[in-house]
Amino acid sequence: MPAEGIFLLENSAAPPWWAWHARLRAWWLARVPLADTLALTQGNVYILPTRAGWMLAATLAVLLVASINYQLNLGYLLTFLLAGCAAAGMVVGHGTLRGLTLHLPPPQPLFAGGLAVLDVKLANARRTPRHAIGVALRDTRHWAWADVPAGGEATVQVSFQPARRGLHRVPALTVETRFPLGTFRVWTVWHPAAQVLVYPAPEPLPPALPLGEPRAGSGLAGGARATGEFDGVRGYQRGDPMKLIVWKKFAKSGELVARDTLHMQRQALWLDFARAGGLGTEGRLSRLAAWVLAADAQGLDYGLRLPGIEIAPAGGAAQRLRCLQALATC
Amino acid sequence: MLSLPSARGRLAHLPREARDTLFLLAVIGWVLLPQVAHLPAWCSLLAFGVLFWRGVLAVRGRPLPGRWWLVALLLAALAATWASHRTLLGREAGVTLVVILLALKTLELRARRDALVVFFLGFFTMLTSFFHSQSLATAAAMLVGLLGLLTALVNAHRPVGQPSLRESAWLAGRMALAGAPVMVALFVFFPRFAPLWGMPSDAFTGRSGLSSTLRVGSVAELALDEGIALRVRFDGTPPPRSQLYFRGPVLSRFDGREWTARGGDGFEAMAGPPPGDLRVAGEPLRYEVTLEPSGRPWLLAIDAAPRPPELPERWRARLTGDLQWVSAHPVTELLRYRAESYPAFSYGQAGRDGRPRRDLGAWLQLPPDFNPRTQALARQLRAQAPDEDPEAIVQAALRRLAQGGYAYTLEPGVAGRHTADEFWLDAKAGFCEHIASAFVVLMRGAGVPARIVTGFQGGEMNGVDGYWTVRNADAHAWAEVWLAGRGWVRVDPTGAVMPGRIGQFQRLRAPPGLVAGALGTFSPTLLARLRATWEAANNGWNQWVLNYTQSRQFDLLRGLGFAQPSWEDLGKVLAGLLAAAALGGAAWARWDSARHDPWLRLLQRARQRLRQAGIDAPPHAPPRELMRRVAASGMPAALRQPLADWLLALERQRYAPPAAGGAATLATLRRDFHQLQWPRAA
16 A cells, blocks of 8 residues: 655645645654554544534535424424534544554554554454444545454554655554544644664675685685585575585475585675665665675675675574664664 | 244244344335324325335345335326325325335345435324324333334444344433433423414314314214314312303304305404393303314304403404304414303394394295295294294293104104205204204294394313313204394203203213223223323313424413513523533533442552552552552551551452452442541651
8 A cells, every 4th residue: 555645735836825734744744753552532632513514514504504494393303313413423532532542553663665564453342333434544535444342452554655765754644533423523633752773775686695705813815716625505696606506405396506615614704885886875775785685695794895884794583684674773 | 824933933043133023014115104083094094005115124034125115106106296295395295204104215225325314204293293293102102212213213223143132122211311301401491482483374174172163963073083183270169060161163054055254254354243232140151161172263262252262372252243262373373261151141233333232134024935834834933922922932842852752863764855845844852953943943034133142052071180171072952032022042952852952961872882891880980080080181281382382481480480571581591501400511521430440449548548648659559569569668567567458358359359258349349448547748
């Protein structure tokens, strides 16, 4: 669900009052406190009539005039009962949100270009269900609807596409209902405190992992690979000589595997920002991300050097996470 | 042919969209049903045809017809409306158009937005059915319709899954219940205005009642109408039925076919100045009349009422020369008035100038080419009477009616040119207007001034609420003859033909419907009792709801202590109620925010107690954290242990999985809270 509506406000052709409007909204939004759990109360639930509400008001006016002009006492009764129902609907609608608790667990990190999925939890402590509650990013209309059972919880998924890598604040959400008659819009604006981490998008076809560097203290200068002693196998990398490939394995499973030599294990794999090709900063970070993924997939130990950051070589999920976080936030 | 269970099964397994559409169509059909009797036949057929078509499309999941179909149907309907009503404006044409629009809009039911238009048109259609009837039954039917529309509206605003209609209906019912106090307050205190602009002239077509002309057959239609014309409540015991002649228009002009009143229908035009020599005797009957709207200016009162009826404000009444009370404008709403009548009275001996009247020619005129045989009969009667005494002539005519084999019937057949001849000499049967008309013709032929009086005779006591009910079926026509020395004297020739028609409850009834017939054979008294109860309910409805006018509003305000009520006071009362409701709402909101979560409240109280003892208990510390702080506080173990146990139990109550069991209830925890020995500040 792409959130193309988010940037609607940045319309250069908008009239001047619109700019004021946008500024006013931004100011107001900044005043909404950040919170991962929001209990909806009288103070933060807003209510205004919808277009249907105005239509109903017009209908009521017509009914009233007809009752007056034709002196229909039963017409008065109908008009006033309908008005009473609309008023009751207003209270019911407000009560649908009031007392609801919203909670947003920390969202999963993702790569740039992907969709960040927010699992919004709606908790209802009341003994009656709450119907037709919609959640959407503020200023979009991609509503995700849910009924919250009595004394229970419902989860609504909303997603958005972060524009670039980095640590992003989750955008403001609107929680809304028009239940029960559609005549009133009851809503709240929620600015979750949670942040979503966006890694750089991995380069789709990265070059082969860089060659290892001699480990400090190994005592061996970098030499040729052709020692002939094989200590294991590893995943194929571009640039591996043909004779190192385990063809039998490829014939069986279709997987390209190359023989590893002891000499290579004495080399430490460093993924270095300075050696990631002649691309721009983002391009290099993308390549480094792709390399991190590749090295992790091959089970290699690797280190990461970024301007001002150096992560010592290691392997496993923790290293991967560390490196991707560094790439996202540097 | 579908068998019933499989049809029900299919209904249950319809996709949501189709099910909701069918429900809405059914509700619309229900709302339109009361209109069928008042709409042109093509309109009902088109509306219900369209609803049916839409239902078939919904069940089969077919696409809706294109826009051109709708435009074509709408144009055809406009043309047909023009053909039926000769206008597109006005009430009747407007109702026809609203019904057509409502039906056609269902064919455009694509988005929820379209549905809203259908709902609002539906509400308006409900109002239009009140043009024809505001009875209790109509109100009940429309309440069902309103609840149906609200149910559909609630249902349309539940986008998740397949919500159950019963749940939506339950919610709609609860909203209506919650809205009822608003309705009552507004109904009672909303100021009643006069129509904001001129009442459309067709506002009261289609209401039956007495007519200002009498053509043979028109009263026969009324005699079959069980609708209520007026209700009376007597201050003391009701008089015998035979005295209850409610006087309506007096018809003096006859053109051979039709009797009309002198003058016309208007307030000023109606028959000259009031009689100067009305004399009454004896004790008056005092009573209160609730008159159903007739669209006519006639204020029905029992003969004879010398003083004007006590009418609500802004009503004026005057007495015509024919002793009939009329109001300045037509009775277009349920009208209540008090009146006083003297069954013993005499009038009409003197003319306008106070001397014995000579202007009786108008009541002797007969069209020359009509009823030759009756005129011959009249001459014969006059010749036979001693001294051509008018009173003897009247007696002779009445004797002839009683003994001459004349019969009362509601089905006299079609009368030819000479209606009186046919009654007196050929058919010898008719109902009150035939008899009265023939009698007056005979009297005039015999030289006795005579005229027809129309109105209501009799009525029926409702044993449940004590109201006397007069129906349109009680419409009657009788005669008045002028006798020297006595003035106008009432003669009811129908009584001579069929004594039971007058004064006793033996009205000719229309054959009862199937259900009423079955009930009647089962238990005749049950039927009568049911009917009496139903009518008492209807009368209560009329008295308390339909007759709730500005004067009653002001009476209520006077009761509330306003000395000089005006509609500004009504506004003040409404504003006061609104303010009270708002204050109540605010108080409730305050109370509501305080009762948020009983568990949290209990925890908060525990924190407070600990803080009082000097233990630092931050506002968001959970029970376990409090326990830790209690343990660290260095209070004696005898005091500490129960406290720790209680805090642990509090935690378990909230967080232990329900299957684990052993969790104390909140009530127990609260009781323990009070029994615990809380530490005191050192």
